[in-house]
Amino acid sequence: MATETHHIHGRIGQSIKRIEDARFLRGKGNYLDDFVLPGMLHMAILRSPHAHARIKSIDATAASAMPGVIAVVTGDLMAQHKLAWMPTMSGDTQAVLATDKVRFQGQEVAAVIAESKYLAEDARDAILVDYDVLPAVISPEGAKAAGAPVIRDDKEGQKDNHIYRWEAGNQATTQAAFAAAHKVVRLHSFYPRCHPAPLETCGCIADVNPATGKATIYMTSQAPHAIRTVFALVTGLPEQQIRVISPDIGGGFGNKVPVYPGYVVATAASLLIGRPVKWVEDRNENLISTGFARDYYMTGDLAVDKNGKMLALRVHLDSDNGAFFSDAQPSKFKAGLFHIVTGSYDIPTAHVTADGYYTNKAPGGVAFRCSFRVTEASYLIERLVTNAALELGIDQAEFRMRNFIKPEQFPYTSATGWVYDSGDYPRAMKVALDKLGYDDLRKDVEARRKKGEVTGIGIASFTEVVGAGHGAEFDILGLRMFDSAELRVHPTGKAMLRMGVKSQGQGHETTFAQIVTEELGIPATDIAVEEGDTDTAPYGLGTYASRSTPVAGAATAMVSRKIRDKARKIASHLLEAAEEDLEWEVGKFYVKGSPDRAKTIQEIAFAAYTNLPEGMEAGLEGVHYYDPPNMTYPFGTYAVVVDIDKGTGQVKVRRMVAVDDCGVRINPMIVEGQIHGGLTEGFGIAFMELITFDSEGNCIGSNFMDYLLPTAWETPRFELGETTTPSPHHPLGAKGVGESATVGSPAAYVNAVIDALSPYGITNIDMPVGPDKVWAALRSKGVTE
Amino acid sequence: MKVAMTVNGAERGGDVEPRVLLVDFLRTNLRETGTHVGCDTTSCGACTVLLDGEPVKSCTLLAVQVNGRSITTVEGLAQGATLSPIQAGFHEEHGLQCGFCTPGMMLVGTALLKRNPHPTEDDIRWAISGNICRCTGYMNIVKSIQHAAKATAEAAAKPPVGVGAAAGGE
Numbered sequence: 001m002a003t004e005t006h007h008i009h010g011r012i013g014q015s016i017k018r019i020e021d022a023r024f025l026r027g028k029g030n031y032l033d034d035f036v037l038p039g040m041l042h043m044a045i046l047r048s049p050h051a052h053a054r055i056k057s058i059d060a061t062a063a064s065a066m067p068g069v070i071a072v073v074t075g076d077l078m079a080q081h082k083l084a085w086m087p088t089m090s091g092d093t094q095a096v097l098a099t100d101k102v103r104f105q106g107q108e109v110a111a112v113i114a115e116s117k118y119l120a121e122d123a124r125d126a127i128l129v130d131y132d133v134l135p136a137v138i139s140p141e142g143a144k145a146a147g148a149p150v151i152r153d154d155k156e157g158q159k160d161n162h163i164y165r166w167e168a169g170n171q172a173t174t175q176a177a178f179a180a181a182h183k184v185v186r187l188h189s190f191y192p193r194c195h196p197a198p199l200e201t202c203g204c205i206a207d208v209n210p211a212t213g214k215a216t217i218y219m220t221s222q223a224p225h226a227i228r229t230v231f232a233l234v235t236g237l238p239e240q241q242i243r244v245i246s247p248d249i250g251g252g253f254g255n256k257v258p259v260y261p262g263y264v265v266a267t268a269a270s271l272l273i274g275r276p277v278k279w280v281e282d283r284n285e286n287l288i289s290t291g292f293a294r295d296y297y298m299t300g301d302l303a304v305d306k307n308g309k310m311l312a313l314r315v316h317l318d319s320d321n322g323a324f325f326s327d328a329q330p331s332k333f334k335a336g337l338f339h340i341v342t343g344s345y346d347i348p349t350a351h352v353t354a355d356g357y358y359t360n361k362a363p364g365g366v367a368f369r370c371s372f373r374v375t376e377a378s379y380l381i382e383r384l385v386t387n388a389a390l391e392l393g394i395d396q397a398e399f400r401m402r403n404f405i406k407p408e409q410f411p412y413t414s415a416t417g418w419v420y421d422s423g424d425y426p427r428a429m430k431v432a433l434d435k436l437g438y439d440d441l442r443k444d445v446e447a448r449r450k451k452g453e454v455t456g457i458g459i460a461s462f463t464e465v466v467g468a469g470h471g472a473e474f475d476i477l478g479l480r481m482f483d484s485a486e487l488r489v490h491p492t493g494k495a496m497l498r499m500g501v502k503s504q505g506q507g508h509e510t511t512f513a514q515i516v517t518e519e520l521g522i523p524a525t526d527i528a529v530e531e532g533d534t535d536t537a538p539y540g541l542g543t544y545a546s547r548s549t550p551v552a553g554a555a556t557a558m559v560s561r562k563i564r565d566k567a568r569k570i571a572s573h574l575l576e577a578a579e580e581d582l583e584w585e586v587g588k589f590y591v592k593g594s595p596d597r598a599k600t601i602q603e604i605a606f607a608a609y610t611n612l613p614e615g616m617e618a619g620l621e622g623v624h625y626y627d628p629p630n631m632t633y634p635f636g637t638y639a640v641v642v643d644i645d646k647g648t649g650q651v652k653v654r655r656m657v658a659v660d661d662c663g664v665r666i667n668p669m670i671v672e673g674q675i676h677g678g679l680t681e682g683f684g685i686a687f688m689e690l691i692t693f694d695s696e697g698n699c700i701g702s703n704f705m706d707y708l709l710p711t712a713w714e715t716p717r718f719e720l721g722e723t724t725t726p727s728p729h730h731p732l733g734a735k736g737v738g739e740s741a742t743v744g745s746p747a748a749y750v751n752a753v754i755d756a757l758s759p760y761g762i763t764n765i766d767m768p769v770g771p772d773k774v775w776a777a778l779r780s781k782g783v784t785e
Numbered sequence: 786m787k788v789a790m791t792v793n794g795a796e797r798g799g800d801v802e803p804r805v806l807l808v809d810f811l812r813t814n815l816r817e818t819g820t821h822v823g824c825d826t827t828s829c830g831a832c833t834v835l836l837d838g839e840p841v842k843s844c845t846l847l848a849v850q851v852n853g854r855s856i857t858t859v860e861g862l863a864q865g866a867t868l869s870p871i872q873a874g875f876h877e878e879h880g881l882q883c884g885f886c887t888p889g890m891m892l893v894g895t896a897l898l899k900r901n902p903h904p905t906e907d908d909i910r911w912a913i914s915g916n917i918c919r920c921t922g923y924m925n926i927v928k929s930i931q932h933a934a935k936a937t938a939e940a941a942a943k944p945p946v947g948v949g950a951a952a953g954g955e
Contacts (some may be wrong), residue, residue: 017876024884025872027819027859117809118802197833199885250821251919252886281793283824299855310935428847488893505883583860673879676922704917710925714913 008587010510010517012732015618016667019525021330029248032203032220033280040205041070043266043279044120046101046110046288048128051136051360052149055098058110059128063443066126068119073100073265077546083268086234088326089258089477092163094153095324095362096261101132103151103323104362105699106288108261114276115268133245136360136697137161140297140318144294151323151358163325163356168339168416171686173541174351177312178560181303183626185388190766191376193320193361193691194684195287195707196368198504200250202260203280203372206267210274214241217267220355221246221532222256223503223542226476227385228534230259235267244534252504252679254366255291257328257544287707288699291328293368295320295361296376300384308394313350313415315341315380315680322363323354328544329365329372330474330481331517336373336466339416344463344635345403348363350415359696363725369681369742371466371545382460382747383754383764390758391427395442396459396751397433401426404461411728420633421735422660422725429461431721432637432659433630441641454644454778455654456756459637462744466736467550467632471640476541482627483551486518487559487615489620491609493602494526500540501552502532506738508548515732519560520567521587521601538623546634546736550727555626557731563623564635567604571615574599588785604656632727632735636660638679638748644756647785649775651753658745659721665733671737678741679718684710685742690768695708788852793816800852801848808832810848811858817890819859823917830916831933833889834858838892842915859888862895870933871895880929882920889916894930902934 003161010016011673022232060072075097078084085093098109110127114120137143137151143161152158164213178184202219206217215237221227232239249256262279270277281290296317303312321327329336335354342350367373389399400444405412419589433439441457448455472478484500497512513527529539540552563586571589572579575597582589590598599607608620641655665671687710691701701707726733746767753769754762765773778784789798792815800813811817811834823831824842832844835857862869871894874880881887890913897904897912904912910923911931917925 018879019879020884023875024887025868025876026863027817027888029819029884031818033812033822036816104835118804174832197919199829199883199917200821201823249883250823251883253919283826285827505885507882615891669879673882673921673925676924677882677920678922679920681919703826704824705826707913709829709917709919710926711914711917712910715923718922 006613008517008521010514011586012514012518012666013666014086014515015516015667016510016524018510019513020507020508021410031200031248031250031718032205033142034220035218035247037204037205037207037276038410038624040276041113041115041273042117042419043210043269043277044112044117044124045262045285046124048098048105048107048109048284050102050131050133051105052101052103052134052151053131053647054101054134056130060110063123063126066119066123068115069112069115069123071269072127073097073113073269078268079774081268083264086259086264088324089119089328090325090717091331094326096264097526100154104360104612106285106362107699111265113273114568125234138359138361138697139322139694140357143359151360159356163321163358164334166334166354166447167352169351170349171351173349174314175601176314177349178301178303178314178358180746181311182306183304183392185304185384185391187300187384187387187764189298189380189764190295191294191379191723192767193292194368195292195691196253196255196366197287197707198251198253198255200258201281201283201286204263204266205276205278207259207276208267208270214243215267216243216245218245218247219263220249220256222252222504222544224502224532224534225500226479227259229479230477233428234264234513236612243535249502249504253369254544255295257366258291258326258364258502260290274585282583283704284702288702290515291364291366292362293366293775294376298376298380301381302384302388304392305386308392308399308402310347313342315349315352317354318354320361321365322358322359322361325356326363326364328367330468332473333372336367337371338373340374340463340465341377341381342414342420343378343415344405344461346405346409347415352416361693367545369678369739371739372465373465375743378462378464378743379747382462383750386458386751386754387763390755392625393435396755397429397438400459400461401429419630420463421630421727421729422634423463423633424723424725425461428635428659428661429637429722429742431723432639432657433531435659435721436639436655436657454646454756456642456749456752456758458640458752458755460744460748460751462638463633464743465633466546466738466739467628468545468547469628470630471627473594477664479541480627481541481663482625483540483547483555484623484625485552485555485559486538486623487563487621489563491603491606493522495522497527497556498537499529499537499552501530501543503543506543506548506674507665507667509671511549511666512553515553515556515685516560518586519557521565549734550632550730550736551626551628553666553734554628554731556626558626559622559624562624563620564779566620567601569613569616570604570607571599574604574607627736629729632663633731634660634662634735634737634740636740636744638744640748640752642756644753644774646783648776649771649778651769651771651774656716657719657720657721658741659723660737660740661723661725662737663725663730664733666734674737675741676718677718678739679745680710680715681742683715683746686746686765687768687770788848788851789868790851791855793857803847803849805848806844807846807848807851808843810905811843817858817860821885821888823885828835830889831886833892833916835892835896838896838899840896857892862891870936871896871930873936874929874932877924878932880921880926880937886916886918889917890926897930898934898937902937904934
């Protein structure tokens with residue numbers, strides 16, 4: 001046979017160039033705002049200038065009379081259609097357009113539908129709203145203060161601002177362990193509010209056909225199928241009459257998971273007017289009103305024995321959830337997967353408690369490039385471990401090595417109940433330390449300190465929990481967190497793969513094609529991957545929480561194997577040999593002992609439509625819904641070297657070594673790209689990015705001049721390393737990597753700063769670690785230039 | 786107001802309100818949607834185009850301000866099916882992920898290499914520091930521009946074989 005199976009383009013492990021690049025390089029991507037539908041109108045949203053105020057009146061008379069204005073939509077109009085409120089992903093309610101009060105600055109109050117975006121914005125500015133301003137609550141501390149205004153007075157029985165109390169682990173055994181501890185190290189840490197801020201903002205075009213009633217909604221959504229179901233439940237439209245199309249997405253990072261009020265208003269407006277309605281946020285709207293991240297106040301206590309062995313961990317956290325509890329997370333877990341907080345360490349017992357509070361801030365806690373609050377957990381334990389090492393006088397790396405879960409302990413059940421699938425933490429640490437030249441660097445740090453320099457090394461050895469489900473444990477609004485792949489092999493041997501997940505830049509069109517290549521031998525460039533259209537793609541829960549490769553990647557492997565099973569039967573027919581006498585070599589079946597008697601997958605595909613065995617169904621297609629048996633647990637060690645200018649407080653990252661173990665890598669180039677991006681977002685969070693509020697609840701960080709993102713100039717140059725510990729339960733051994741670097745890196749950066757400042761007795765600076773805070777910390781200890 | 790300009794070598798025009806931004810004119814009136822809007826405040830660079838060869842942020846210029854001048858957008862980089870060296874560099878070095886910042890990055894890279902054919906890494910990082918990428922962490926964007934610089938230098942050092950007089954038009 002002529003087929004060169006060993007050189008099939010795109011098998012697993014090959015860094016093939018991305019298939020999707022072709023359109024993006026030419027400016028021919030199809031992002032939401034690029035779509036223009038016939039007769040399309042434009043929507044602009046009027047937002048509250050106040051964090052907390054009662055609405056006395058809304059006067060849209062002047063706005064309605066302005067040129068090009070088709071309609072002004074208010075909460076009252078939405079209420080007439082029972083759409084003034086919508087359910088959230090955490091079982092709460094959220095105002096679509098405010099009817100009674102506004103509860104955060106930027107909340108949606110009214111919307112103008114007009115012939116152009118400019119005219120819609122003109123009219124929006126002409127709507128008059130009379131507010132009675134109320135005191136604002138901007139933190140959990142303020143929320144629980146005596147006499148604090150009750151933000152959610154719309155909810156029957158809600159007498160205060162407390163949302164939930166949640167716990168994990170074992171209080172009694174943890175208390176006992178603390179009582180017997182040699183030493184307890186405590187860290188108070190605030191993980192501030194930040195924002196995913198994808199470069200493309202959120203938006204939609206709602207197109208409800210007045211003749212058929214079919215609603216086609218183009219939407220920047222990471223989870224189009226789940227959105228379709230939510231829309232059916234919220235609007236009462238039959239689900240087959242809703243089509244969500246998620247086109248090319250300009251970055252998501254969690255920001256594009258939730259349902260936002262703008263989507264609901266645009267859809268209602270299109271339904272009422274009978275024309276398509278486009279709504280695209282501007283950057284200010286994106287930063288002040290859509291899914292923020294973090295905003296966790298955490299207190300961690302680590303108990304250790306006299307040999308430096310960890311005995312127990314106790315954590316309490318207060319969560320600032322904003323005005324509506326709309327965290328996008330599995331419904332059983334009020335604080336997401338925070339209870340992975342024991343991290344990479346063999347800690348016999350742990351107890352975690354969490355309280356959630358309403359505040360007058362934007363709702364929509366999303367996992368900004370993190371699997372449901374794993375970032376906060378990883379940050380806390382890694383900061384706590386470094387502080388403990390510094391306090392105990394044990395080297396940071398040595399302290400970690402002493403307490404790691406050992407390779408032979410896997411599968412490992414953690415104190416809070418997670419079953420870690422696989423890991424080799426000492427190996428990842430060793431690769432990182434070798435790459436960094438740790439021992440020499442430590443000596444160098446000591447030498448530099450003697451000369452008066454402020455320098456330090458930070459380490460973080462994170463463990464993530466990603467790839468949700470299993471569906472029995474993990475669900476979004478009851479929808480089990482499986483995912484899907486549908487594969488059609490055409491008569492000419494080319495293929496179409498459709499997925500329930502949705503790329504936002506992760507390179508799915510290449511990665512998932514490569515999985516088919518590996519399983520069937522069809523070259524990756526012969527496979528078209530399609531995602532995001534709920535009328536054509538199989539149902540799935542979408543792309544977030546690093547779940548695409550662990551779940552949909554597994555589904556792709558499984559559906560390919562189903563097709564290979566059928567291909568074997570067809571090959572048996574074509575080769576006139578028994579099925580059990582056939583051997584599979586990527587891309588072809590051959591008769592055992594006679595490699596020349598073979599049929600390629602392309603020949604078999606043709607036969608599936610032209611020359612089938614008697615009684616066999618035609619075609620070579622299949623679909624698979626994969627419900628993972630367990631989560632996957634990627635891990636790694638990151639190490640950072642910083643130099644600090646005593647005069648200015650400026651922190652300079654001199655080195656950043658990142659060793660990741662995400663199991664088997666499908667396309668190493670794409671994996672490394674994901675890691676680069678995550679390390680940069682982690683750098684931004686550690687040093688620059690901050691959404692904060694003044695005492696009146698005014699959002700500071702509401703544009704890219706105040707919300708600082710890393711540019712090429714400050715971003716460090718990363719040095720990557722890897723180890724490979726396959727996941728034992730994933731069909732390809734892959735674990736997922738999209739978020740590892742954002743989860744693991746902030747603690748590494750901050751640990752380096754704290755290590756540098758430790759000789760001066762400074763034990764904590766909360767992120768973002770800007771020069772002002774470092775300068776003040778040094779001055780507080782009497783350190784000057 | 787009537788406005789006319791050269792866009793990617795072609796004469797284009799329209800009738801716009803004086804307040805219409807250049808980026809809106811390109812995207813809405815001319816339907817050239819490769820130029821993106823990321824921030825509206827001149828901060829992110831997704832809307833970068835070349836104005837008479839120099840990078841500008843088209844969200845901060847009015848369409849009428851560029852009347853009579855020459856604009857290059859991402860749609861003008863490739864010559865037919867052939868990618869420009871910068872486009873090829875971004876593909877080869879995985880310089881893009883979601884693709885939203887990519888047009889602006891490639892245009893800045895194009896202008897940089899025209900002015901400075903052999904940039905250092907710092908030259909490149911400084912040149913693209915007005916453009917934000919949220920996906921790549923910049924390392925591969927730097928490599929992409931270096932790739933283009935190298936390819937351009939190699940092509941210049943090695944004139945195409947067999948074109949003879951046809952090359953005289955250069």
